[in-house]
Amino acid sequence: AQSVTQPDIHITVSEGASLELRCNYSYGATPYLFWYVQSPGQGLQLLLKYFSGDTLVQGIKGFEAEFKRSQSSFNLRKPSVHWSDAAEYFCAVAPLYNQGGKLIFGQGTELSVKP
Amino acid sequence: DTGVSQDPRHKITKRGQNVTFRCDPISEHNRLYWYRQTLGQGPEFLTYFQNEAQLEKSRLLSDRFSAERPKGSFSTLEIQRTEQGDSAMYLCASSLGTGSDTEAFFGQGTRLTVV
DSSP, rough: OEEHHHHHHHHEETTTTTTEOOEEEOOOOOEEEEEEEOOTTTEEEEEEEEEESSEEEGGGGOOOEEEEEEGEEEEESSSSOOGOOOOEEEEEEEEETTTTOOOOOOOOOOEEEEO | OOSSSESEEEEEEOOOOEEEEEEOOTTTTTTTEEEEEOTSSOEEEEEEEEEEEEEEOOOSSSSEEEEEEEOGSSSSEESSOOOOOEEEEEEEEOOOSSOOOOOEEEEEEEEEEEE
């Protein structure tokens, strides 16, 4: 079945520590890939996206993500987490077969940051 | 503010009542999407418009739900005979493009509570 999986529902890291949030997808062909962040009471903000080309993509707020075709993964990373990064993070895909651009989201990973 | 705006931000209604939400997309965007997000879950696609044409509807969109985008500008989402299961955050997004490789910008959502 076509799906997006974020295996970690909740992650806690210390401020200044590195972060990696996992995302795996299951589709027939590599879809377009996105990471969004949602702070409490707020809408979704795009952190970064992968359409093609370099498999390491840079985003806003110091985030990056690496696309690995062999693992069907698109993990989000940040070398040093700030307290303001505490939020919910969603991985999403836009299937190539669907030209409408609709997004299929994972369940989300809630990030807590310890002082 | 040139972002996506949604109104109202919060709505409490009694079961069986009808409710209508409004979304104003970014002005030059030709696509408009509606998603529903329940607690602890990622957003789920409901429907999308390209200009004024509604091109796709999810199975989640029962016959109690109807969406319109007259003149290809703002959109409304109406839920008739609300049920407690309709309680959720309803998110609107807009994008510019014709394929799947487009960036969607989200509004802050309308939180519906059915009592």
